[in-house]
Amino acid sequence: MPSITIDGRQCNYEGKKMILQVAQENGVEIPHYCYHPGLSIVASCRICLAEVAQPNPRNGNKLELIPKLMPTCQTPVADGMVVYTRSPKAIANQKAVMEYLLINHPLDCPVCDQAGECHLQDYSYKYGRAESRFVDDKIKQPKKDIGPHVLLYADRCIMCSRCVRFTKEVSGTAELGVFGRGNREQIDVFPGRPLNNELSGNVVDICPVGALLDKDFLFTQRVWFLKATPSIDGVTASGDHIRIDHNDGLVYRIKPRTNADGNKWWISDEIRYGWKFVHAQERLRVPQRQQLGGMVECDWKTAYREALAGLRKAVKEKGPGSLAVMVSPMLASEEAYLLGKAVRALDEQAILAVGPVPVVGEDKTFPGGYTIYAEKSPNARGVRQALELVGGGAESVLDFPVFIKSLEDKQSKTAAMILTGGYPTPAGESKELVKAVGKRFMVTLDVLPNALASKANVLLPGATWVEKSGSFVNVKGKTQGFMQAIGVLEGARTEGQIALDLLAEMGASEPERYDVATVRERMGGMWVSGVAMPSAAESAVRAEMSYVEL
Ligand code: SF4
Ligand code: FES
Secondary structure (H helix, E strand, C coil), X not given: CCEEEXXXXXXXXXXXXXXXXXXXXXXXXXXXXXXXXXCCCCCXXXXXXXXXXXXXXXXXXXXXXXXXXEECCCCEXXXXXXXXXXXXXXXXXXXXXXXXXXXXXXXXXXXXXXXXXXHHHHHHHHHCCCCCCCCCCCCCCCEEECCXXXXXXXXXXXXXCHHHHHHHHHCCCCCEEEECCHHHCEEEECCCCCCCCCCCCHHHHHCCCCCEEECCXXXXXXXXXXXXXXXXXXXXXXXXXXXXXXXXXXXXXXXXXXXXXXXXXXXXXXXXXXXXXXXXXXXXXXXXXXXCCEEEXXXXXXXXXXXXXXXXXXXXXXXXXXXXXXXXXXXXXXHHHHHHHHHHHHCCCCEEEECCCCECCCCEECCCCCEECCECCCCHHXXXXXXXXXXXXXXHEECHHHHHHHHHCCCCCCCEEEEECCCCCHHHCCHHHHHHHCCCEEEEEECCCCHHHHCCXXXXXXXXXXXXXXXXXXXXXXXXXXXXXXXXXXXXXXXXXXXXXXXXXCCCCCCCCCCHHHHHHHCHHHHCXXXXXXXXXXXXXXXXXXXXXX
């Protein structure tokens, strides 16, 4: 395998690469601002410059030092190359670049949202000068609202042009540009064209300093208080890798996690801001049951007893095949399996169905290759697979339209059912379903109030994906595990726990805590088709989360 030496360390590589890429692959740090693996290379910031010696084939492959410093982000590697990033010349350049970048940069780290995850701050400490020699007044620029999600603090900008290249190359919308010249040069949007595309939040992630900030996260939390939990997109079918940043049981923001085979470095704004329903004031917090024509709050024990009494009564009166469970595609595969098991423990011929799968518009692929999927639920395929495990085959599970038809059929035996929701907006709730259910006995598990929940005989408050562990199968059929980031809302329970509680209450099993690994063991069959075991994937993401990449 070809190799180069960087600061005395041998670094192997394959294929055509730049020095900086080989350094990153081998865990060697070279400072960089303008380089980003998802964007074209412009080599404009000059902080990555290093001394390079390379073998000269016309001189018996003798190592020859290139007389000027080379940008490591733009210099292709050659076997046997030797790179010095800590030589006196390279260090002098790093210090000079840092001094230049800080000339007009305000010293407002204490009030800057980027503090704690700022490349300028970090490199200033590692590669900069201890004191500034600049005595004149700094140029001041006002902050500017440049789009629905992003604020621009122009005087913090170091003109790396990452954001401009992003809107040109990845989103293809080209709202941002470089305006002015010299020390008046600045990033801005074109008049009347705000930064308003479906991927706009990504410019905040790639801005190495605090020049582009997320309005939603602005001044809400210092980043060093945040804990990061690796997760998977829970609001669309993309299965994008995300990181949930939270503190004290509250989610503060969602960021993309690098995923070479999928979302790469990006997520859509819909995923970035789609978690707000987790902390909605209206979240269901207490079990309820119908009494004298209205919903009244009750304790969990009463709710479980009431639910089981209604379900059992239906089986007693109408015989096998009188129950149904409809599992929402918002739930984890493990929960679908447990809910299927719970209803089949009461009625061996109970109908197993997948809930409505919201679809909005059409799939949209951007010039950079990122796709926003029209399907707006994370696990329609996983829920189906898990229910098929319970039912014993594809025919044993009904898709939502077929389920509705079966309820509307005059011959329908279904007299009682367990329905699950968990959608972020009432859009997920289907009017057809409310109509088709009619006066049947209904146990509903949901997170937000909606028409279906208000018609339930027993209503049980469920949990969102950030409050539990499990796995989703994305639109491409890939199974991916996600981990619980915050505790379940006080008063609510995960749908997996509710299923286990119902099984225990009916005497079909011992009381048990919802543990995702135990459920997966029971589901063994679901993971045999060459799909990576989510538990293994989880340990990989845990390892990956031991550092946070810009
Ligand atoms: S706003 Fe940020 S990403 Fe854009 S050029 Fe300035 S420093 Fe770079
Ligand atoms: S990272 Fe190489 S010049 Fe900017």
